[in-house]
Amino acid sequence: MKICCIGAGYVGGPTMAMIAHQCSEHTVTVVDINQARIDAWNSEKLPVFEPGLDEIVAGARGKNLFFSTDIDQAIRDAEMIFLSVNTPTKTYGVGAGRAADLRYIEKCARKIAEVAENDKIVVEKSTLPVRTAESVKRILESNSNGRKFQILSNPEFLAEGTAMTDLQAPDRVLIGGDQTPEGKLAIQKLVDVYATWVPRERVLTTNLWSSELSKLTANAFLAQRISSINAISALCEATEANVDEVAHAIGTDSRIGPKFLKASVGFGGSCFQKDILNLVYLCEHFGLPEVAAYWNSVIEMNDYQKHRFSHRVISAMFNTVSDKKIAILGFAFKKDTNDTRESAAIYVCQDLLDEQANLAIYDPKVEVEQIQRDLGIDADHPNVSYCKDAYAATRDAHAILVLTEWDEFKALDFQRIYDQMQLPAFLFDGRNLLDLEALREIGFEASGIGKG
Numbered sequence: 169m170k171i172c173c174i175g176a177g178y179v180g181g182p183t184m185a186m187i188a189h190q191c192s193e194h195t196v197t198v199v200d201i202n203q204a205r206i207d208a209w210n211s212e213k214l215p216v217f218e219p220g221l222d223e224i225v226a227g228a229r230g231k232n233l234f235f236s237t238d239i240d241q242a243i244r245d246a247e248m249i250f251l252s253v254n255t256p257t258k259t260y261g262v263g264a265g266r267a268a269d270l271r272y273i274e275k276c277a278r279k280i281a282e283v284a285e286n287d288k289i290v291v292e293k294s295t296l297p298v299r300t301a302e303s304v305k306r307i308l309e310s311n312s313n314g315r316k317f318q319i320l321s322n323p324e325f326l327a328e329g330t331a332m333t334d335l336q337a338p339d340r341v342l343i344g345g346d347q348t349p350e351g352k353l354a355i356q357k358l359v360d361v362y363a364t365w366v367p368r369e370r371v372l373t374t375n376l377w378s379s380e381l382s383k384l385t386a387n388a389f390l391a392q393r394i395s396s397i398n399a400i401s402a403l404c405e406a407t408e409a410n411v412d413e414v415a416h417a418i419g420t421d422s423r424i425g426p427k428f429l430k431a432s433v434g435f436g437g438s439c440f441q442k443d444i445l446n447l448v449y450l451c452e453h454f455g456l457p458e459v460a461a462y463w464n465s466v467i468e469m470n471d472y473q474k475h476r477f478s479h480r481v482i483s484a485m486f487n488t489v490s491d492k493k494i495a496i497l498g499f500a501f502k503k504d505t506n507d508t509r510e511s512a513a514i515y516v517c518q519d520l521l522d523e524q525a526n527l528a529i530y531d532p533k534v535e536v537e538q539i540q541r542d543l544g545i546d547a548d549h550p551n552v553s554y555c556k557d558a559y560a561a562t563r564d565a566h567a568i569l570v571l572t573e574w575d576e577f578k579a580l581d582f583q584r585i586y587d588q589m590q591l592p593a594f595l596f597d598g599r600n601l602l603d604l605e606a607l608r609e610i611g612f613e614a615s616g617i618g619k620g
C-alpha cells in the first residue's frame with residue numbers, strides 16, 4: 169500500500185518512520201509545505217531530536233520512506249492519507265485562546281478533494297475536537313465527483329523524548345471509524361498496518377467520536393495528575409511534608425498507580441495546555457460550564473505553579489534578583505527533546521527578566537535562536553547570555569535554577585560549581601532531580617519543589 173502523511177513534524181516524522189521501518193511492504197511518503205523541514209528530514213541532522221530516531225530514519229529513508237514537498241503527487245499516489253498537521257490554540261476571532269485552530273486540517277481536506285483521482289482513506293492523526301471528522305467528511309464529500317472517502321480517527325499517544333519506544337511498544341493504538349461495512353473495511357486496513365508489530369489486543373477500535381474524544385480525555389487526565397500533585401507540593405512546603413514521599417505513598421495504592429506524580433515547576437509541551445483549553449471550549453460550546461470550569465482549573469493550577477516557583481526564587485534571594493546572575497539549567501519542556509513549546513522555563517525566565525535578573529542559559533539540545541524566539545528577545549539582549557555547558561552558566565552566579573531534568577545535570581561536579589559561585593549559593597531544583605542533602609553539605613542553599 170502507498171501511504172502519505174501530510175505534516176512532517178514531531179508526530180508525522182517519527183510515526184511514519186516507525187511504520188516504514190516495521191512494514192517494508194508499504195511505501196510511506198511524508199510531505200510538508202515547509203521546505204526547510206523537508207530538507208532537514210532528508211539530511212544528516214533531522215529537524216526533530218528523539219533518541220533512536222536517526223537510526224530508524226537512516227534504515228528506511230530512500231527505500232520505503234520518503235520526505236517531499238510534492239504534496240499533490242503524494243496524495244494522488246496514496247491509498248491512505250494521514251493528516252498530521254498542527255492544531256494550535258486559536259489566536260483570533262471566536263474561541264481565541266481556547267478553541268483549536270482547524271485551518272490547517274481544513275486546508276488538507278480541501279487539498280485532497282482537489283487533487284485526489286480515486287478513493288482514499290483519510291486518517292486523522294492530529295489531535296482534534298470531537299466531531300471534526302464530520303467536517304472533514306463534508307468537505308470531501310461535497311467535492312467528491314464519484315470518489316469515495318473514508319475518514320478514520322487514529323490519535324497519537326507518543327510522548328516526546330520517548331517517541332520511538334512509545335511507537336515501538338504502545339500501550340494501545342486507537343482507531344475510530346464509521347460503523348458501516350465500508351467504514352469497518354477501512355478500519356481493518358489500518359488495523360493490519362499496526363498489527364505488523366503491535367499485539368492485536370492492543371489495537372482498539374471504536375466509533376469516530378469516541379476515538380476523537382479519548383485523545384483529549386487522556387491528555388486531560390494526565391495533566392490533571394500533575395496539577396494535583398503540584399497543588400499538594402504547595403501544601404508540603406507549608407507543612408514540612410515531602411511531596412516525593414507523599415507521591416510514593418499514594419502511588420503504591422494500585423488504584424492510583426505511581427506514574428505521572430512527579431511534582432515539578434509546571435507541565436509544558438505542545439499538547440497538555442492546548443488540548444485542555446480545547447476541551448474547556450468544547451464543554452462550553454455544548455452548554456456544560458461546570459465541566460468546563462473543572463478542567464480549566466488544571467491549567468490555572470499549572471500557571472500558579474510556574475509563577476509560584478519564580479516568586480519563591482525572588483523571595484529567597486532577599487526579594488531582589490536585579491543585576492544578579494542566575495544560571496538556568498535546562499530550557500526544553502522535558503528531557504531528551506529539543507522542543508520548548510510551552511516550557512515552564514519560558515515563564516520562569518520571563519518573570520526573572522521582569523525583575524531585571526541576568527540569565528545565563530544552558531540547555532544541551534535547544535538552539536539559541538529558539539530561546540530568543542520563546543523569550544521574545546533580540547540576539548543582543550543585555551540580560552541574557554547563552555552558555556556551552558553548565559559550568560560556564562554557573563560561573564559567578566548567585567543562583568542555579570534546574571528547569572529541565574536532563575540526566576547530565578545529575579552527574580555535574582557540584583563542588584566545582586559551588587567554588588565558582590557567589591555566596592550564599594542558591595540552588596532551586598524545579599524538577600526534584602538532585603540530592604538536596606548532598607548539596608547542602610557542600611554549602612548550597614538548596615531547595616526543591618514541595619520539600620518543607
Ligand code: NAD
Nearest residue numbers: 175176177178179200201202253254255272275294295324
Ligand atoms: P508540528 O508543528 O511539529 O508539525 C506540523 C507540520 O504540519 C508542520 O511541519 C507544518 O509545516 C505542517 N503543515 C501545516 N499545514 C500544512 C499543510 N496544509 N500542508 C502540508 N503541511 C502542513 O506539530 P506536531 O507536534 O507534529 O503535532 C501535530 C499534531 O499531532 C497536533 O494536532 C498535535 O496536537 C498532535 N500530537 C502531538 C504530539 C507531540 O508530542 N508533539 C503528540 C500527540 C499528538
Ligand code: UDX
Nearest residue numbers: 324325326327328428429430432435436437439501502
Ligand atoms: C503528552 C502525553 O504524555 C502524550 O501521551 C501525548 O501524546 C502528548 O502529550 P508530552 O507532552 O510529549 O506527551 O510529554 P509528557 O511526558 O506527557 O510531559 C508533559 C509535561 O509534563 C512535561 O513538561 C513534563 O516534564 C511534565 N511532567 C510529566 C511532570 O511535571 N510530572 C510528571 O509526573 C510527568
